[in-house]
Amino acid sequence: METPETLFIQYFNEESRPLAFYQKNMAGYTAVKKALTLSPDDIISEMKKSNMRGRGGAGFPTGMKWGFIPKQSPKAKYLVCNADESEPGTFKDRDIMRYTPHLLIEGMVIGGFAIGAHHGYIYIRGEYTREAKLLDQAIQEAYDAGYLGKNIQGSGFDFDLTVHRGAGAYICGEETGLLNSLxxxxxxxxxxxxxxxxxxxxxxxxxxxxxxxxxxxxxxINRGGEWFSGLGKLEKSGGTRLFCVSGHVKKPGVYELGAGSVTLRQLIYDHCHGILGDKKLKAVIPGGSSAPVLTADEIDVIADIEPLMKIGTMLGSAAILVVSEDYCVVKLLQRITRFYAHESCGQCTPCREGCKWMEDIIERIEHGHGREEDLAMLLDISNNISGRTLCALGDAAAGPVMSFVKKFRADFEAHIRGGKCPNV
Amino acid sequence: MGKKLLSEKFYSAMTTLESRYPSKVALLLPALHAAQDEFGWLSPEILEEVGDFIGIHPAQVREVASFYTMYNLKPVGKYHLKVCTNVACCLRGSEELVQHCEKKFGIQVGETTRDKKFTLVEEECLGACGTAPAMMLNDDYHENLTVSKLDQLLDHLE
Structure with a gap:
């Protein structure tokens, strides 16, 4: 093939949804038949070879994660799909669920078999009402065709799958918050x-x-872990990636490219055709709103886990938010911080109190009432949240504040000294 | 307790769903969704009935329901407008949409019009950032919005 291979994006349309299409054009449910003849250990070993790293944000190697499950357990085991897609800027999983739901269902049957689970749940964010209905329909199709339920394809393996809707809470994207919600x-x-x-x-x-x-x-499973690994261009990051690009680009949307094959600049200027109105680029948030911000001269970096980590930010859910020169970064940070203050679950004091304090301080800077000591105070508060909370929400709130103040200090100082946004 | 407020349909759907979970409390979120679908909001009486069904105290039902933004613990208008104002939508002009709605309906964010027709809220990220700005009108997404597209949509509502 001349163009690089993609797994998902060519199927992101309504016609791909039915079981009949999936079986006819996407080798649908042939992988599960193959998997049921393998041993769970073989499947986990194939997953390890694939160098698949979790696409939710943490980038943990999937095969290794599956390997952590105890072989014997007095309690029932479960496979749960995190379909909360709550990290701001992320909108790829919605397309998978509405256009290729059977890929997810088949993947879950195989995953369930590999870890010894007989029930799976898809925890989908409550707002995706339509996607939840479409998943329910696809699951029913799979039951009717014998790919879910008792004795799947005569293998003796039973697996049930249930869609569970969330109800509007960012924190339910955190896996243990999700489990409590379930x-x-x-x-x-x-x-x-x-x-x-x-x-x-x-x-x-x-x-x-x-x-x-x-x-x-x-x-x-169908094409092998090595093949999948080879779709990625870095050693420890296999497969393709769905990048979600939004904000001030001419062509926002989901882009599928080999992991590690593309820089942020290429994504923004080649794939998304550059900045709206051909304006200058001001900032890029490369991994959902929790990721520390980058300036316009930092975007010649490969958009993958390690390269972004090396420059102090993260790939997260591969949600790239692009900001042009005429948008106020103080206002942007205010919006981001308001979100985390709103979504903090309130269990840990540093996050519950700190997020609100940061929101208040940034709001007064944005409204022209900032004080000279505010930037030092923001850094102090964010330092005291970071690493001191049960889950990653604290760090998610602190990272943007630290990076915006560090990289766009002049913008914040201009607001504080001038009493208003210099761009207005 | 007195006559049940939730329908037969609610109870039969919940009975079917019960076999999908190893604990009855896990039915709480689905039950609250289904109850809200019937009444548009979750009154104290409904919370109590849901608690009775599951076998937990109404305070426990409220404790959980109040954690999630999608459960309406107060009545909302016939049309519930949830305009996303998170980062991607903000960058694409969602503030203008909110201000337009406030002016059009003569209410502030978080309020309901006097005729109970419209409730306006700001929503956190809806996961439609590639087609921002986006909003939900009751259960449906509307994307790539402009003020004129919004007007067209709203002006056709009965």
């Missing part, structure tokens, strides 16, 4: 350890994987 509780993250692989959903060993991660599993 159990009918407030979505407050748990103290770890125990990790979900030891005690997750309903106290049983549980694996939580992102939608894109699970939807790639049928490809990995």
């Amino acid at each position: 159990e009918g509780k407030r979505g407050e993250p748990r103290v770890k350890p125990p990790f979900p692989a030891q005690a997750g959903a309903f106290g049983g060993p549980t694996i939580v994987n992102n939608v894109e991660t699970l939807a790639a599993v049928p490809y990995i």
Whole structure:
């Protein structure tokens, strides 16, 4: 093939959704038949070879995660799909669920078999009402065709799958908050350890994987871990990636490219055709709104896990938010911080109090009432949140504040000294 | 307790769903969604009935329901406008949409019009950033919005 291979994007349209299409054009449910003849260990080993790293944001190697599940367990094991897609800027899983739901379902049956789970849940964010209905329909199709339920394809393996809707809470994208929410509780993250692989959903060993991660599993089983790994251009990062590009670009949307094959500049200027109105680029947030911000001269970096980590930010959910020169970065940070203050679950004092304080301070700077000492105070508060909370929300709120103040200090100082936004 | 407020349909759907979970409390979120679908909001009486069904105290139902933004613990208008104003939508002009709605309906964010027709809220990221600005009108997404597209949509509502 001349153009690089893609797994998802060519199917992102309504026609791809039905089971009949999936079976006819996407080798649908051939991977599960193959997987059911393999041993769970073989499947996990194939996943390890694939160098698939979780697509939800943390980038943890999927094969290794599956390997953590105890072989024997007195309690039922579960496979849970994190379809909360709550990190601002992320909108790829929605396309997988509405256009290629059977890839996800088949991936979950295989995952369930590999870890010894007989029930899976797709925890989908409450706002995706339509996608939840479409998933329910696809699941029914799979039951009717014998790909879910008892004795799947005569293998003796049983697997049930249930869609569980969230109800509007960012924190439920955090896997232990998600599990509490699945159990009918407030979505407050748990103290770890125990990790979900030891005690997750309903106290049983549980694996939580992102939608894109699970939807790639049928490809990995059918074509092999090595093939999948080779789609990526870096040593420890296999497959293709769905990048979500939004904000001030001419062509926002989902782009699928080999992991590690593209720089942020190429994504923004080649794939998305540059900045709206051909304006200058001001800032890029490369991994969802939690990721520390980059300036316009930092974008010649490969958009993948390690390269972005090296320059102090993160790939996260591969959600790239692009900001042009005429948008006020103070206002942008105010919006981001308001979000985290709103979404803090309130369990940990540094996050609950600190996020609100940061919001208030940035708001007064934005409104022209900033004080000289405010920037030092912001850095002090963010330092005191970071690393001092049960889950990553604290760090997610602190990272943007630290990076915006560091990289756009002049903009903040101009607001404080001039009493207003210099761009207005 | 007195006559049940939730429908037969609610109870039969919940009974079907019960076999999907190892604990009955796990039915709480689905039950609250289904109850809200019937009444548009979750009154104290409904919270109590949901608690009775699951076998938990109404305070526990409220504790959970109040954690999630999608459960309406106060009545909302016939049309619930949830305009996303998170980063991507903000960059694409969602503030203008919110201000337009406030002016058009003569209400502030968080309020309902006196005729109970419209409730306006700001929403956090809806996961439609590639087609920003976006909003939800009841359960439906509307994307790539402009003020004139919004007007067209709203002016056709009965």
